[in-house]
Amino acid sequence: MTDSKYFTTTKKGEIFELKSELNNDKKEKKKEAVKKVIASMTVGKDVSALFPDVVNCMQTDNLELKKLVYLYLMNYAKSQPDMAIMAVNTFVKDCEDPNPLIRALAVRTMGCIRVDKITEYLCEPLRKCLKDEDPYVRKTAAVCVAKLYDINSSMVEDQGFLDQLKDLLSDSNPMVVANAVAALSEINESSSSGSPLVEMTPQTVNKLLTALNECTEWGQVFILDSLANYSPRDEREAQSTCERITPRLAHANAAVVLSAVKVLMKFMEMLPSDSEFVTSLTKKLAPPLVTLLSSEPEVQYVALRNINLIVQKRPDILKHEMKVFFVKYNDPIYVKLEKLDIMIRLASQANVAQVLSELKEYATEVDVDFVRKAVRAIGRCAIKVEQSAERCVSTLLDLIQTKVNYVVQEAIVVIKDIFRKYPNKYESIISTLCENLDTLDEPEARASMIWIIGEYAERIDNADELLESFLEGFADENSQVQLQLLTAIVKLFLKRPSDTQELVQQVLSLATQDSDNPDLRDRGFIYWRLLSTDPAAAKEVVLAEKPLISEETDLLEPTLLDELICHISSLASVYHKPPSAFVEGRAGIRKSLPASARAGSEGVESTESQAAPAVIPAQDSLIGDLLSMDIGGPTVAPVAAAPAAPFGSAAMDLLGGGLDTLLGETSSSPAPPSALAASSAALLGDIFGAPAASATYVAPKTTWLPAEKGKGLDISGSFVRRNGQLFMDLTFSNKAMQPMLGFAIQFNKNSFGITPASPLQVQSPLPPGVAADASLPLATTGPVQKMEPLTTLQVAVKNNVDVMYFACQIPMHALFVEDGQMDKRVFLATWKEIPAQNEVQYTITNVMHSADTVVSRMQQNNVFTIAKRNVEGQDMLYQSLKLTNGIWVLNELKIQPGNPNITLSLKSRTPNVAEGVFQAYDNILHG
């Protein structure tokens, strides 16, 4: 007497037979027939033809039969909308049934029938059920609102169901509250506006917290998830909420635990990190996370992906729990790989010995993927914990000795990184590596090996032979290997030019003539030209010192991490991508961690500024000012024409940028070397014979915002005056791992009222590893505030990652205006008028100009010579200039022929500009 008998009917005319059975008078027969119909349905047979007959069975007081018919209806109503109307009456009647079970069942089933005509009839019963006296019916009705919203959202809004649903949040029964929360969050999720339907107030939060203790485990998940969207008003509220949530960490249901962890991690941001409460909370978080790792593998996997985030955000929580992440032999592979990742994140000086011996064991495992990752992990260990590098290298050497092909290849790839991190330390092992040259067949391993040979060509006696052997099959190599081989041979040539000329010519011709790969050809040409024009420059470029590789290249970017912390326990935390990146049609409300209650005053900025005074000084008021500025919206009207880039410098910069990225590749580093940017631009200038010295003096670009302070964005720039307009020339280099977009710029109030004249135009999105130039026209009409020193300009640059602040100095000469020529008499009168104590004297040393060239040079920079006298063999020059803010400066220069020192006397009504003007003179005359 089991149900399997329903599957066994295979006779012909099955449908017909069922039909007659369904119309049988006997209840028992009917029920059997419906069961058979359902059985066929579950296995995917089409029994929709029986629709009218099945619906006829609906009018019954037998609950099981009713349920079965409902199951059938849910499946087939969509395909037979007209027939489904027949069922409406019964539904409406059932909604009035004295039995709450039947009322609830009816409203539940009606919601599942996705037919527009039926939903019209659903409204009235649903309204009644939402106010039903029985909580079971109310909680079922709450879910039904979400179903209805899915089918017809405008109807739900028009009929006021949302308000009724919100009222249920204050229901006396916790189960009803939980379901209302769940329904609301689902509606939120699918609503097109994306804005939250319910404003979370402290009152609602309080109600939710009360319901949290009494509702079912699933309800707890819903409530915790919606609590995570709430931002407490102050520290005290955050702390008390945390206290009430903490008991959830001991729940048996892993979903509840992880949701609780999410809320705690988020609210902890608001609390001062040194408080006792945070310390005790940190202690409480560890054990439940560890316990998650002893449940089913699927739970472990999700937990590990989340722990990966938690460890990056708050390494303290699990720093003593390294051992629980040791791999068990019977873990599924996906769990093993995740554990390995976390082991590396937790590795520190204290536990590195243990980690290494574990990793070494893993490297002898069976699973190839796992072994590879383990070998890679050893390399990462070496890079992360300097003290362990020695042991890691010897471990890797041991592994190479095993001669297992993929282990050797993987080891060579990581040894390359270790060489990068610790140059000139472990080169003694190169000979061992060379022994394995022939076994390498994977491109990455080959490229790494070639890099090592090229880099240490001077220490490997037979480097030329080794590289030559690779060159034989050049055409068949992967492009990665080809590029590397080209660079390595050029390196070799530069180091040992005497006997490798033939080799380098061979590789250059292979690269430039026989290859279809544009990257390879371009790189070949660049090398060729460099070598043929200026080998010294080539040496400087190719053998330039490489920037050290960062130990944490695999970390998530901080902003992404913060966003993901808000999504702990969700799919986003498993993918490590924000939901907007993978959930379809999701309106992009991005969650962010609440700022600490004491933002600014103890933020990151202040600590950074102590380290480098170039980055904004730690003044509360100042940061306040910057923060209050409207960074997002362009405050100035966009200029129709793009800023013209007239000559020289811009064109050169363009090339400089291009070469920069190219060099980035050639040195096979993950991030392009920043140190090269300036020198390479100058070099190219030489190579292409561009006029290096342009008429107007332009200060070389200086780095204003180094990448490590700019969350991966490196900004360098200078100020230029072109055609009577002040420009800020900027180079943005993206050294992060993600493309950057949405650039905007704002200045703080400054001494000269400088403000952007048009929005920032910069290539967007800016791909990783690429540098882009931008020229920002400036106006001097902005608000004025005196800065110290006078020429300081505080800048805020915003992109999709963060808002970055830095300060730079405006060279005074960029502020000299074109109409700075004073009438002779006025000059004389003014000179006399200005009191003597306003006169400042400087000596400009080491000037290689005669009086005439000084005049012409200064003229090009808007400093005008009013008169010239010769007194006692000395040339006296009287010059005037005007600043953008209308301040006149009068100068007297004493030039003695043969003496490289010039005396400069300055007079101005505002003597504090004198220092800047002197600097300008100094720069122009030496430029």
Place this chain on the structure above:
Amino acid sequence: MIHSLFIINPSGDVFMEKHWKSVISRSVCDYFFDHQRKASSPEDIPPVIATPHHYLISVYRSSMFFVAVCTTEVAPLFVVEFLHRVVDTFEDYFSECTESIIKEHYVVVYELLDEMLDNGFPLATESNILKELIKPPNILRTIANTVTGKSNVSSTLPSGQLSNIPWRRTGVKYTNNEAYFDMIEEVDAIIDKSGSTVCAEIQGYIDCCIKLSGMPDLSLSFVNPRLFDDVSFHPCVRFKRWESERVLSFIPPDGNFRLMSYHIGSQSIVAIPVYVRHSLCLRESGSGGRLDITLGPKQTLGRTIENVVLEIPMPKSVLNCGLVTNQGKYTFDPVSKLLVWEVGRIDVTKLPNIRGTISLQSGSPPVEANPSINVS
């Protein structure tokens, strides 16, 4: 929320599907099959798979895949926990959960799934409540139902559904009131080649079978509750009381349930009941290897150790094993490369030993196996 559920057997047939919202074609499972083909063993299929429009979250239990399909951002753990709960419920109802059992009771299964989830939201997952709504099948009831014309489905609202203690129904009566507690402890230890413990931890559970009348309120106290590093409780346990007094106070559900699970971490000293003396040498001469393992008791506090099972996952290159045991039986599965030795009881006077040769595939690289034991 959970959109649909597909149950898939090891050969890759979808033999059961249930949709809580609109119908999703079972072709969505193709993505799952893609991953299944890539994975070397069924356990290795990743539990969360992203497809262009859906997210497949699966668990592997009783050699069946339970694949839940979601369309929106959900908490994966919520889905995973729910799927495990579904399987637990099936096991509870049908005493085991296999493909044939599910097919046999498909109507009950379908009703159960419908009762457990509504529009993707869990509705009733407590087995006490479910059993009141849908009676578990048994032969006696089937016969009685046929005679009386009653059905398996209750027509009244379960009493526990809305009370503050949803896990217990009212009006329970027993002639013999009894309560049983099972303490299960699993020691997880990693021991290195030389025999020293790398790490050891205990995962423990207290499972109860309580048959008491009325609304019993129980308390359970421990001699040394400080030992627990982390605990998680059945919802019935009053957490406040535990925090303040370290006493478990609860109104139990009726029947079988897991009261508590706890974890004793690596900081505490864990007594490991057995030791293993091993020598395993693959590739001794030609294409053979040798294996010699002896088991012995250690720190048993005078109790005998029973039901010892030793499992060794062998490297892929092992073809077969020719071993001799002085106690128990051994099996070697050439497909999964798993060597299982059912030792049974450890007799101190005659320590169990297994030894013999292992034949290896010729020409494969030498690899080491990591023997691991499983004591029960």
